[in-house]
Amino acid sequence: MRDVTRRGLLLSLLLGGIAGYVDAIGFIETGGLFVSFMSGNSTQAGVEVIAQGAAVVLLPLSLVAAFVVGVVAGALVGRHGQRRAGPVAASAAAVALSAALSFLLPDGPWRFLLLAAAMGALNTLYLSEGRARVAITYATGTLVSLGLALAALVTGRSRTAWQRPLLLWGSLAGGAVVGAAAHRLGGGVALLIAAVVLTAVAITLAARPPSSARP
Numbered sequence: 001m002r003d004v005t006r007r008g009l010l011l012s013l014l015l016g017g018i019a020g021y022v023d024a025i026g027f028i029e030t031g032g033l034f035v036s037f038m039s040g041n042s043t044q045a046g047v048e049v050i051a052q053g054a055a056v057v058l059l060p061l062s063l064v065a066a067f068v069v070g071v072v073a074g075a076l077v078g079r080h081g082q083r084r085a086g087p088v089a090a091s092a093a094a095v096a097l098s099a100a101l102s103f104l105l106p107d108g109p110w111r112f113l114l115l116a117a118a119m120g121a122l123n124t125l126y127l128s129e130g131r132a133r134v135a136i137t138y139a140t141g142t143l144v145s146l147g148l149a150l151a152a153l154v155t156g157r158s159r160t161a162w163q164r165p166l167l168l169w170g171s172l173a174g175g176a177v178v179g180a181a182a183h184r185l186g187g188g189v190a191l192l193i194a195a196v197v198l199t200a201v202a203i204t205l206a207a208r209p210p211s212s213a214r215p
Helices: 006-030 038-051 054-077 085-104 109-122 139-154 163-185 187-206
Strands: none
Touching: 006 085, 006 109, 006 163, 006 187, 038 054, 054 085, 054 109, 085 109, 085 187, 139 163, 163 187
16 A cells, blocks of 8 residues: 555545444444454354354355455446545445344344445455555455565665554554444444445545546
């Protein structure tokens, strides 16, 4: 994420915080699954298929599939990174619909698929040569970047490269803390707050002209 502008970095930090916020709510309400951390769901499914049988892994694997669908949708509506309002707007709509379902069908676990799709879409904001340049919703890629940047610091190749991945990880972790606190208001209410913030971000991005230049 070294070639992301300062404005792009601020957007990434905001959305990373929202991702941590939403993931914390999903984790609490599913009883230990994730809506943005698909490595965790994959491991959970692998363990549970042995311990409890194939039926138990349906939800974690469905979350993985929904996340991938969200990435596909985000890439399509965002025109491969040229229009960043599209993926954020799609994410906002999915989170809002999930919040509505939490009031109407509080015992329905499949509303979490909408959250996973929403988080997948957010990862399509910065695309280049078929890959995501910024890991918005998952910490593993960000921590790899942090480790490489620290290696660059030790070898004298860069004194500042570590700052951005550390900030992005901090925003995700901090968002999770806020999300866990907001969940005390109720899962639906907490998700509506996230949907409102995402909608505001999408409106702000839509006001800017589309560009294929770097963010």
